[in-house]
Amino acid sequence: xxxxxxxxxxxxxxxxxxxxxxxxxxxxxxxxxxxxxxxxxxxxxxxxxxxxxxxxxxxxxxxxxxxxxxxxxxxxxxxxxxxxxxxxxxxxxxxxxxxxxxxxxxxxxxxxxxxxxxxxxxxxxxxxxxxxxxxxxxxxxxxxxxxxxxxxxxxxxxxxxxxxxxxxxxxxxxxxxxxxxxxxxxxxxxxxxxxxxxxxxxxxxxxxxxxxx
Numbered sequence: 001x002x003x004x005x006x007x008x009x010x011x012x013x014x015x016x017x018x019x020x021x022x023x024x025x026x027x028x029x030x031x032x033x034x035x036x037x038x039x040x041x042x043x044x045x046x047x048x049x050x051x052x053x054x055x056x057x058x059x060x061x062x063x064x065x066x067x068x069x070x071x072x073x074x075x076x077x078x079x080x081x082x083x084x085x086x087x088x089x090x091x092x093x094x095x096x097x098x099x100x101x102x103x104x105x106x107x108x109x110x111x112x113x114x115x116x117x118x119x120x121x122x123x124x125x126x127x128x129x130x131x132x133x134x135x136x137x138x139x140x141x142x143x144x145x146x147x148x149x150x151x152x153x154x155x156x157x158x159x160x161x162x163x164x165x166x167x168x169x170x171x172x173x174x175x176x177x178x179x180x181x182x183x184x185x186x187x188x189x190x191x192x193x194x195x196x197x198x199x200x201x202x203x204x205x206x207x208x209x210x211x212x213x
């Protein structure tokens with residue numbers, strides 16, 4: 001007797017997108033945001049051409065200039081064709097949401113009501129972003145090490161962030177060690193730097209440099 005293969009549904013695709021995402025510490029609001037975002041991303045999936053889409057003259061220039069070897073360029077085209085680059089972008093987007101709190105969680109952590117949380121967000125005192133219609137607040141800005149539960153100088157840092165950075169870029173900046181934030185010979189992340197009580201001015205300088213890249 002032949003096995004009947006059930007056609008893939010939208011929920012199946014959503015489940016596949018969410019499978020590699022660590023959701024163990026996600027609250028109900030963030031779990032809902034993840035599912036909604038994954039549904040949005042699943043609708044963006046399109047068959048990819050095996051070509052990079054670049055004109056032959058441009059492809060030749062990139063290879064002849066030494067930017068790529070023929071093998072590296074072919075590998076990049078293969079990755080585009082397989083959708084790996086798009087999948088990596090989707091995974092990063094979902095991971096950034098998963099590393100966040102919902103508004104109710106933030107209110108509970110800070111001892112505020114929802115209106116006060118939203119007021120702080122509007123005033124630039126909390127960092128949040130929209131995830132498929134759900135407002136989420138990245139965890140990196142919260143800490144158990146301060147009386148108010150927030151990263152020292154958070155509002156100052158938020159005013160210095162580069163305007164066109166997406167939430168994943170902001171999270172990457174705040175959580176990756178920097179050579180310009182060295183303490184006792186070890187590179188520190190901006191989070192570690194601020195929790196140590198150091199001045200945010202050094203972070204401002206790094207961000208000013210990033211503006212020109």
